[in-house]
Ligand code: SF4
Ligand code: SF4
Ligand code: SF4
């Protein structure tokens with residue numbers, strides 16, 4: 001039995017036993033190479049799940065959808081390691097109760113083989129070591145190094161041109177599991193703290209606010225980067241912030257659910273280089 | 277006898293139009309994104325794209341537009357109205373769906389009040405549409421009763437010649453005629469074989485969809501809750517749509533001075549309908565998605581006699597969760613009657 005059939009029947013079993021009220025997975029998309037999120041509430045619906053190397057979205061975003069878990073019932077969700085990291089972060093930030101989430105874990109190897117990850121509760125997945133040794137794709141590192149090698153002026157020019165493209169559609173925020181604020185600062189309008197105008201300055205404000213707010217919290221799933229309709233390389237922002245946090249605090253977000261959020265906690269030996 | 281514009285005369289045409297005071301805008305690919313931008317020569321144009329990622333709408337209704345500059349003094353308020361640029365522009369290589377989008381939005385911007393910011397730009401622009409030679413899986417102009425060679429919204433329509441050497445010309449308006457007058461010595465007389473139009477299958481039954489949407493019984497249907505479940509509520513589909521036109525007026529500045537701006541807004545956002553009290557009449561994503569469909573295929577038609585969709589397919593192409601208008605209208609078409 002292939003992994004797709006195996007996970008279909010596991011999802012169906014979770015639903016028919018009543019253990020979960022809903023399973024969030026993938027279904028066929030509008031073209032042959034697309035997959036779309038699929039919500040199954042019955043064992044029959046679970047038969048429509050697809051699981052293959054095109055299932056790259058981070059479905060943990062839906063776990064923080066308003067009202068989804070407020071009835072205390074459990075949900076099942078298909079997650080890759082980046083989704084599992086996201087769940088770890090959400091638990092450590094007290095946004096999820098571990099017992100409410102049943103994970104159908106899988107990994108995509110070499111961009112084509114889908115393999116199961118053993119376990120079903122978040123505590124079953126010890127992916128900490130794997131994350132530490134995980135290296136982002138070479139093209140990301142190369143692009144990031146190219147930017148780091150620029151002078152401050154060149155770097156500013158680069159980001160100015162990229163952020164000038166932003167249309168403030170907030171797709172990056174909406175697909176991000178870590179952007180769960182019920183009212184994002186840019187939506188706080190009494191008074192309007194961050195201007196809604198999508199001119200270059202306003203776009204800088206938005207993208208910097210978001211980068212800062214995600215520092216030390218990003219699961220590096222790449223969802224924001226893929227969602228951006230104007231192709232701003234948000235992966236480079238995430239990569240740099242991740243690197244910064246790692247070198248300053250030896251911290252990688254999402255290693256386990258007992259981690260204290262790095263910028264919301266204090267350690268005696270934290271570096272204090274910013275204090276002159 | 278029709279006339280032909282040869283590709284190798286395009287640079288001369290651009291120069292002639294520029295000399296006559298026009299800016300020339302065309303599809304361009306810059307910084308990993310395709311949109312309409314100013315060009316100096318034909319080599320700057322990305323005419324082979326099926327469709328630019330950004331729409332031509334941006335050039336008439338920018339994402340942020342300054343309206344008024346104001347200063348609040350002790351005794352008086354000074355204000356200065358900011359007018360949109362009046363530069364004459366040629367848009368070369370517009371796709372039929374994008375040009376249709378402009379025509380669809382005209383009645384909206386001219387409804388109870390004539391929006392100067394839209395019409396000054398419209399009145400100073402000439403639209404040269406190029407009929408499509410290719411389509412992708414998301415194109416759906418035929419489903420909304422348009423076509424890959426629709427001249428809606430166009431002043432001039434060009435049909436690509438089979439051998440790729442140029443375009444056959446059709447003129448529809450006085451403005452188009454005047455534009456071609458400028459380059460008349462560069463055009464050839466003749467009839468070429470034009471490229472066959474791409475097959476764009478109809479994806480849904482528009483009549484059936486409109487009838488279902490028009491039935492008040494269906495407004496509270498479970499259908500809306502189910503279909504919108506995975507929508508994450510971003511502004512991608514509305515901001516990339518050639519016909520979506522909602523905006524918000526914002527004063528940007530401090531207590532004493534500032535600029536009043538017209539900024540894009542989206543019915544997908546929860547904030548769009550949020551009252552000052554905190555009450556939100558559209559408090560779930562399904563009610564917001566329903567609004568988008570109802571506005572396009574029911575309310576807009578009721579007011580202006582046309583649907584607010586030109587079938588470009590961008591809403592599906594760019595949706596991060598593979599939603600879009602097409603799926604919903606297909607699902608309505610397939611509902612048991
Ligand atoms: S910021 Fe982007 S990469 Fe990081 S968790 Fe959010 S969506 Fe994923
Ligand atoms: S997804 Fe891209 S265009 Fe949209 S708000 Fe984010 S950065 Fe801007
Ligand atoms: S349909 Fe897609 S693009 Fe439109 S608001 Fe929903 S998630 Fe965003």
Ligand code: SF4
Nearest residue numbers: 517585586588589591
């Ligand atoms: S609703 Fe979708 S298909 Fe229709 S015009 Fe807008 S973006 Fe294009």
